[in-house]
Amino acid sequence: MQATQTPYDILILGASGFTGKYVVREALKFINAPSSPLKSLALAGRSTNKLAQTLQWAAYPSPPPSIPILTADISDPPSLHRLCSQTKLVLNCVGPYRLFGEPVAAACANSGCDYLDICGEPEFMERMEAEYHEKAVKTGSLLVSACGFDSIPAELGLMFNSRQWKSPAVPNRVEAYVSLESDKRIVGNFGTYESAVLGVANAQKLQELRRSRPKRARPLIPGSPPPRGPMIEHQKKIGLSAVKLPSADATVVRRTLSVLTENPGGFPGANESSEAKEKREAFWSTVKPAHFGVKIGAKSLLGIYRFIIVGRFIGFLSGSAFGRWLLLKFPSFFSLGFFRKKGPSEDEVKSAAFKMWFVGHGYSNSNLVSRGDSKPDMEIITRVSGPEIAYLTTPIILVQCALILLCQRENLPHGGVFPPGIVFGATDLQHRLHENGISFDVISRSVLSP
Numbered sequence: 001m002q003a004t005q006t007p008y009d010i011l012i013l014g015a016s017g018f019t020g021k022y023v024v025r026e027a028l029k030f031i032n033a034p035s036s037p038l039k040s041l042a043l044a045g046r047s048t049n050k051l052a053q054t055l056q057w058a059a060y061p062s063p064p065p066s067i068p069i070l071t072a073d074i075s076d077p078p079s080l081h082r083l084c085s086q087t088k089l090v091l092n093c094v095g096p097y098r099l100f101g102e103p104v105a106a107a108c109a110n111s112g113c114d115y116l117d118i119c120g121e122p123e124f125m126e127r128m129e130a131e132y133h134e135k136a137v138k139t140g141s142l143l144v145s146a147c148g149f150d151s152i153p154a155e156l157g158l159m160f161n162s163r164q165w166k167s168p169a170v171p172n173r174v175e176a177y178v179s180l181e182s183d184k185r186i187v188g189n190f191g192t193y194e195s196a197v198l199g200v201a202n203a204q205k206l207q208e209l210r211r212s213r214p215k216r217a218r219p220l221i222p223g224s225p226p227p228r229g230p231m232i233e234h235q236k237k238i239g240l241s242a243v244k245l246p247s248a249d250a251t252v253v254r255r256t257l258s259v260l261t262e263n264p265g266g267f268p269g270a271n272e273s274s275e276a277k278e279k280r281e282a283f284w285s286t287v288k289p290a291h292f293g294v295k296i297g298a299k300s301l302l303g304i305y306r307f308i309i310v311g312r313f314i315g316f317l318s319g320s321a322f323g324r325w326l327l328l329k330f331p332s333f334f335s336l337g338f339f340r341k342k343g344p345s346e347d348e349v350k351s352a353a354f355k356m357w358f359v360g361h362g363y364s365n366s367n368l369v370s371r372g373d374s375k376p377d378m379e380i381i382t383r384v385s386g387p388e389i390a391y392l393t394t395p396i397i398l399v400q401c402a403l404i405l406l407c408q409r410e411n412l413p414h415g416g417v418f419p420p421g422i423v424f425g426a427t428d429l430q431h432r433l434h435e436n437g438i439s440f441d442v443i444s445r446s447v448l449s450p
């Protein structure tokens with residue numbers, strides 16, 4: 001943890017990027033606002049010109065506030081160390097993280113300042129944990145990836161569902177179904193597409209990394225693992241057809257559940273009061289682990305076939321250098337219009353929204369599990385919903401995580417590399433998201449016929 005005399009509370013690195021500029025816009029809402037812990041903000045990146053334009057865009061229609069602009073380049077580690085010595089917290093919006101993330105995480109871990117990012121790349125996250133956890137524990141730097149749509153709705157959404165299972169009821173599995181909605185086109189920027197393509201291309205490296213690491217603790221989940229099921233599922237209750245979504249969410253949630261298995265009361269805060277300790281332990285005692293998976297849903301089969309075709313293009317072509325070149329040269333064509341070099345227009349962003357349904361199956365009484373052959377007899381459906389995922393929801397989440405770091409740092413782990421759920425689960429993040437337009441609702445509870 002940095003001493004409090006560092007000039008900036010938050011520094012946004014990669015602020016000139018497509019997502020970065022929306023993060024700046026979100027952060028400006030809180031600077032010097034009443035009761036906001038955010039008193040000083042700086043922007044950083046390679047080009048002062050672009051950063052000045054970002055500030056102008058983000059502040060519009062107000063004139064750009066006077067916010068310091070600092071230059072730094074990922075390929076110049078001393079420039080990153082200079083940034084870290086000037087801030088309590090870096091929000092890293094420079095991706096793909098597999099290409100650009102490590103020097104930033106390393107600079108934060110070495111200097112002791114905190115670090116959050118919006119990465120959705122499991123290999124990067126797990127590699128940073130392997131490489132920098134020990135160092136970060138020593139320096140008191142808290143490094144948390146996936147503080148965006150990847151993977152906070154999944155992490156908090158699973159916890160929210162699992163906490164609805166009041167004893168003696170227990171969940172066995174929760175399947176999340178993401179549904180994207182808009183009356184305009186749903187479009188993502190090239191940066192996310194490139195991160196996804198490179199992630200699929202390097203899937204083997206993630207497996208190698210996992211094989212080289214100690215086995216993670218497995219949570220004790222009542223009942224058998226869920227059956228595989230068909231490739232396309234028709235979820236009548238929520239009116240969606242769905243296919244597996246190979247996003248980071250399931251792997252991030254599994255990491256959190258594994259950490260929780262080893263630390264059933266969560267992690268002690270760096271300097272928490274006995275009241276905060278009691279609250280934290282009480283929270284985690286209500287979170288029950290469950291098998292977890294994520295699917296992407298659409299109202300029509302045609303929508304599902306579009307997802308499958310894009311997945312096949314990326315899966316098939318990302319394996320060779322020429323295939324990757326084709327995918328990255330013609331993003332719009334190979335993503336069937338889901339991604340564009342220039343990203344979505346502001347209108348497209350404004351008109352989009354998401355719903356993430358959590359369909360939980362479990363047992364009305366944990367005694368049923370010991371009978372061996374018994375199937376789940378209870379279903380609880382919950383939902384997380386909010387605005388457009390990448391440029392509205394992600395900045396809201398990232399900025400709220402940052403504000404929690406600023407005002408509740410004593411209740412968070414001293415230092416280390418962690419998945420977001422275990423760090424923010426027991427804080428007021430869910431409440432903060434709710435207040436900023438991302439809601440958590442219980443939809444139904446029902447008894448399943450045998």
Ligand SMILES: NC(=O)c1ccc[n+]([C@@H]2O[C@H](COP(=O)([O-])OP(=O)(O)OC[C@H]3O[C@@H](n4cnc5c(N)ncnc54)[C@H](OP(=O)(O)O)[C@@H]3O)[C@@H](O)[C@H]2O)c1
Binds near residue numbers: 013015017073146
């Ligand atoms: N978690 C989520 O749900 C979520 C949502 C949205 C985005 N993301 C992720 O966020 C990342 C960024 O996406 P994006 O669409 O915003 O990409 P982008 O528009 O390409 O922005 C990339 C940013 O990185 C900066 N950068 C690149 N190379 C750099 C270097 N050598 N030194 C310093 N800065 C450098 C760029 O600076 P210049 O302006 O100088 O080029 C730009 O500011 C991607 O990995 C994406 O997957 C995640």
